Amino acid sequence: MPERNWHSIKIFVAHMTIGVLAEPDFDSRVSVLPESISPLIKKGIQVLIETNAGSAAFANDGDYSKSGAVVKPAEEVAASSDIILSINRPQPSLIGRRSSTILIGVYQPLHNPGFIRDWAKQSLTVFSLDMLPRTTRAQSMDVLSSQANIAGYKAVLLAADRYPRYFPMFMTAAGSIPPAKVLVLGAGVAGLQAIATARRLGAVVEVFDTRPAVKEEVKSLGGKFIEVDGAADASKAGGYAVEQSEEFKHKQQSKIAESISKADVVIATAQIPGKKAPVLVTKDMASAMKKGSLIVDLAAATGGNTELTKNNETVDFNGVRIIGDSLLASSMPYDASKMYGKNVLNFLQLIIDKEGKLNLNFEDELVKGACMAHNGEVTNEKLKSL
Ligand code: NAD
Numbered sequence: 001m002p003e004r005n006w007h008s009i010k011i012f013v014a015h016m017t018i019g020v021l022a023e024p025d026f027d028s029r030v031s032v033l034p035e036s037i038s039p040l041i042k043k044g045i046q047v048l049i050e051t052n053a054g055s056a057a058f059a060n061d062g063d064y065s066k067s068g069a070v071v072k073p074a075e076e077v078a079a080s081s082d083i084i085l086s087i088n089r090p091q092p093s094l095i096g097r098r099s100s101t102i103l104i105g106v107y108q109p110l111h112n113p114g115f116i117r118d119w120a121k122q123s124l125t126v127f128s129l130d131m132l133p134r135t136t137r138a139q140s141m142d143v144l145s146s147q148a149n150i151a152g153y154k155a156v157l158l159a160a161d162r163y164p165r166y167f168p169m170f171m172t173a174a175g176s177i178p179p180a181k182v183l184v185l186g187a188g189v190a191g192l193q194a195i196a197t198a199r200r201l202g203a204v205v206e207v208f209d210t211r212p213a214v215k216e217e218v219k220s221l222g223g224k225f226i227e228v229d230g231a232a233d234a235s236k237a238g239g240y241a242v243e244q245s246e247e248f249k250h251k252q253q254s255k256i257a258e259s260i261s262k263a264d265v266v267i268a269t270a271q272i273p274g275k276k277a278p279v280l281v282t283k284d285m286a287s288a289m290k291k292g293s294l295i296v297d298l299a300a301a302t303g304g305n306t307e308l309t310k311n312n313e314t315v316d317f318n319g320v321r322i323i324g325d326s327l328l329a330s331s332m333p334y335d336a337s338k339m340y341g342k343n344v345l346n347f348l349q350l351i352i353d354k355e356g357k358l359n360l361n362f363e364d365e366l367v368k369g370a371c372m373a374h375n376g377e378v379t380n381e382k383l384k385s386l
Contacts, residue, residue, distance in 0.1 A: 168202025
């Protein structure tokens with residue numbers, strides 16, 4: 001009998017609980033779908049899911065229960081979990097119910113350093129997956145890529161839906177239709193997927209980016225890369241873009257002005273991590289666009305790539321519509337959640353060992369890179385300097 005007790009204590013101590021919170025109303029995703037629960041349960045981890053957390057992503061409470069999770073109200077999930085998963089920042093009232101909790105999400109800390117400091121003061125350990133280094137090893141956990149891929153795809157579908165003309169070329173008895181001209185600004189993950197999708201729909205695509213490295217990728221997808229000489233060296237920015245000189249910005253703007261006057265649709269995706277998005281389209285440029293043409297601006301949340309963008313709004317500027325939407329991944333919530341959940345599971349494997357016990361190894365560059373706060377302190381150097 002005492003031996004049985006000893007074992008149960010050991011199991012109890014080793015037993016970890018992971019909680020999944022629902023996202024705010026504006027986001028239809030959930031950080032883990034039922035299909036991603038079983039690998040955690042197999043490790044002896046208990047998984048708690050907030051009631052209705054997956055309903056907007058077409059995963060109901062019954063599906064989670066069947067996969068081995070326990071459905072509970074948000075307060076109980078937050079109070080009983082060693083690790084709390086979400087995509088957006090959880091409600092402050094739910095956080096800090098126990099110290100030493102680990103939060104994992106996409107918190108955009110460089111844009112919101114204040115609450116990471118607050119969480120550090122509450123002795124929470126915070127991993128922000130958008131801060132993972134973009135290395136080959138991190139690819140399977142790269143939430144920015146999985147979600148940007150969806151955003152690039154949906155941006156083109158949204159544009160094709162709102163555009164009053166065809167995308168593909170047609171020669172019919174009722175007349176000829178020329179192919180739509182799509183201009184893609186920024187050829188990162190979202191931009192490359194936008195190029196591929198627009199090409200699949202039969203559009204002709206021109207592309208701008210400050211990183212010459214993407215030229216070949218753009219060409220291989222059937223886009224035309226427009227070169228602008230003199231971009232700032234971004235070789236030390238971890239694959240990301242950096243801010244450009246005034247001289248380069250003028251040169252680039254005059255080339256974009258040439259392309260945009262012929263474009264039917266612009267998909268704007270240009271971003272610089274931790275900074276305001278570069279303004280690539282001025283009011284004058286938008287004035288030169290044809291009535292009925294569209295700009296879909298995926299950089300809206302960080303200021304937008306146009307002077308006219310308003311986040312979460314569609315602005316009508318003399319018959320040219322500018323759709324500001326940085327949350328397009330949420331408009332395809334099932335696959336967005338499926339891929340996000342897979343990314344999170346892969347990250348969890350870094351910090352949980354085979355027996356389901358927590359193992360935080362800060363010697364690992366991915367664990368260190370994603371960690372924003374630990375042991376009561378902000379740990380990320382960039383964040384500290386803000
Ligand atoms: P992002 O969202 O930060 O930016 C989108 C694009 O905008 C980038 O291609 C950037 O160069 C471009 N841009 C920025 N300023 C611009 C300007 N003034 N004019 C025109 N274009 C501008 O980028 P992202 O999609 O997150 O990708 C960032 C980098 O990470 C890329 O190099 C990408 O190849 C790399 N990446 C690596 C991995 C990996 O190996 N694990 C995975 C995904 C992405």
